[in-house]
Amino acid sequence: GAGVSQSPSNKVTEKGKDVELRCDPISGHTALYWYRQSLGQGLEFLIYFQGNSAPDKSGLPSDRFSAERTGGSVSTLTIQRTQQEDSAVYLCASSFDRGVGETQYFGPGTRLLVL
Amino acid sequence: GDSVTQMEGPVTLSEEAFLTINCTYTATGYPSLFWYVQYPGEGLQLLLKATKADDKGSNKGFEATYRKETTSFHLEKGSVQVSDSAVYFCALSEDFKTIFGAGTRLFVKA
Numbered sequence: 001g002a003g004v005s006q007s008p009s010n011k012v013t014e015k016g017k018d019v020e021l022r023c024d025p026i027s028g029h030t031a032l033y034w035y036r037q038s039l040g041q042g043l044e045f046l047i048y049f050q051g052n053s054a055p056d057k058s059g060l061p062s063d064r065f066s067a068e069r070t071g072g073s074v075s076t077l078t079i080q081r082t083q084q085e086d087s088a089v090y091l092c093a094s095s096f097d098r099g100v101g102e103t104q105y106f107g108p109g110t111r112l113l114v115l
Numbered sequence: 116g117d118s119v120t121q122m123e124g125p126v127t128l129s130e131e132a133f134l135t136i137n138c139t140y141t142a143t144g145y146p147s148l149f150w151y152v153q154y155p156g157e158g159l160q161l162l163l164k165a166t167k168a169d170d171k172g173s174n175k176g177f178e179a180t181y182r183k184e185t186t187s188f189h190l191e192k193g194s195v196q197v198s199d200s201a202v203y204f205c206a207l208s209e210d211f212k213t214i215f216g217a218g219t220r221l222f223v224k225a
Binding site: 041091102103107 | 151161204214217
């Protein structure tokens with residue numbers, strides 16, 4: 001079956017512009033996660049969605065970052081007024097449920113470069 | 116708060132050498148522990164996991180044992196191959212959040 005897909009795969013933008021990153025999780029997965037991976041760094045948790053519950057936004061680094069998940073499936077991460085420090089790989093993952101031992105399935109990521 | 120600490124890389128080994136990548140964690144409860152791997156040009160994927168103390172996760176010749184007494188989940192492989200060259204991430208999951216280590220890059224030379 002299809003895995004997690006993300007688009008675009010690469011995005012180059014100018015400082016101050018807004019960007020939207022898309023994630024299509026695996027069908028039937030109720031949990032969806034966004035992470036940021038900066039060069040040489042580990043994964044930084046950004047936001048988590050579970051079913052129709054309110055998302056956990058505790059990892060979002062500033063109010064320029066927001067995310068939504070429509071119909072319990074596709075998710076969009078929006079970064080407003082991008083800054084150079086936003087340059088990173090943004091990873092989306094989904095899992096069947098929110099259980100502690102659940103495996104997360106990752107997409108290939110969107111590589112964002114802010115000039 | 117919860118955290119994961121893994122050995123810094125890069126780790127460079129010759130083919131057929133023994134591999135250990137250390138991982139220790141701090142957690143308030145009883146997390147599940149994971150190793151994820153990121154091969155060059157590919158996305159992260161689960162390598163192995165263990166959900167309770169003394170469990171051993173294994174896959175593709177890699178093993179890791181959940182040691183509650185030492186709060187560790189070290190990754191081992193008896194004989195590495197060039198194709199094992201990748202970045203390895205240790206992670207813990209408690210409640211719904213997964214905390215990742217910084218990653219350890221492994222280079223295996225032929």
